[in-house]
Amino acid sequence: MPAATSDTFDARSDAPVPDAAPVGMPGxxxxxxxxxxxGELAQLQGDWPGVPLAADLGRRDAMREVCAREAIGTPDAPAELVAVCGVPDGAGHVDTALTDFFLLRAEGAGVAAEARQHMDAFGSTGDVVDVSVRRFGPRVFGFVVEEGFTAQGVTVGSIAIVLPEGEGFGLAAHLRSSLDNLGAMAACAERGDCADDAGYDLGFTLEIDRRDAGAAVWPLRVRESGEACGRRVERTHQVPFDMGSGRWTVPAVLQRDGCE
Structure with a gap:
């Protein structure tokens, strides 16, 4: 997917400013x-089975549901962000979830997708932890996808931020939300062969830094805390947004798989 440039980055300029109440569309x-x-079984509440009718949404059988829906428009231009999450039939431990993202606007008496994207890069066992809509700038909204994976006693939690990008959506950031090897440490303790200071249990709290009122897209602030191989960790990471690429510049320390 091509990166956005400073000239083409889509800020959705008709979205409301922070003090306005966002306006959506009739359910x-x-x-x-x-x-x-x-298909006819699709609904706003609860899940439904089957294969999508729209070819660009994939051809896999899955149980799907609306996993995020949020108004982001104005009275003159109602709009919503909607995400549909699907758990593929027969999904195993390494299978990712099916996630469809839509930016919807009113068109005549109905609704049309100004942007849409089918993705299958998030989650494990065919599912994600959570999907929500957040505001990332005065006029910029996007999805936050929480996911996790456990293997060999190590659990890695991550957050992905997905923003509208032209007629689709793009991955604008991917960073850790949790990181631990508690399962591996419990196993080695039973065997009596744990290495000294090998354990880690870290949490990462994502905050949106709204202090710059003039920023088109706000930077992120991530607070890291916990134990990392014999050390207590309490630190804050600044994550700036790069208008040229349309992405946050995530440091490697927030994408690591171990103590450092």
Missing amino acids: GAVRQFLVHQY
């Missing part, structure tokens, strides 16, 4: 849009 119109994409 019936949004459901009808979903029916056109997924």
Whole structure:
């Protein structure tokens, strides 16, 4: 997917400023849009089985549900961000979830997708932990996807930020939310062969730094805390947004798989 440039980065300029109440669309119109994409069983609450009707949403059988829906528009230009999450039939431990992202706007008496993207890069066992909509700038909204994976006693939690990008969506940041080897340490303790100071248990709290009122997209601030191989860790990482690439510049320390 091509990176956005400072000239083409999509800030969705008709979205509301922070003090305005975002405006969405009637639930019936949004459901009808979903029916056109997924079939008559699609609904706003609860899950449904089957293969999408729209070819760009994949051809896999899955149980799907609306996992995020948030109003982001104005009275003159109602809009919503909607995510549909699917657990593929027969999903195993290494299978990712199916996630479809939509930026919806009113079109006549109905709803149309100004941007849409099918992704299958998040989660494990066919599922993600959570999907939510957050504001990342005065006029910029996007999805936060929480995911996790456990293997050989190591658990890695991550957050992905997905923003509208032209007629689709792009991955704008990927960073840790948790990191521990508690399972591995419990196993080696039973065997009596744990290495000295080998354990780690870290949490990462994501905050959006809104202090710069003039920023088109706000930087992120990540607070890291916990134990890392015999050391107590308490530190804060600054994550700036690069307008040229349309991405946050995530340091390697927030994408690591161990103590450092």
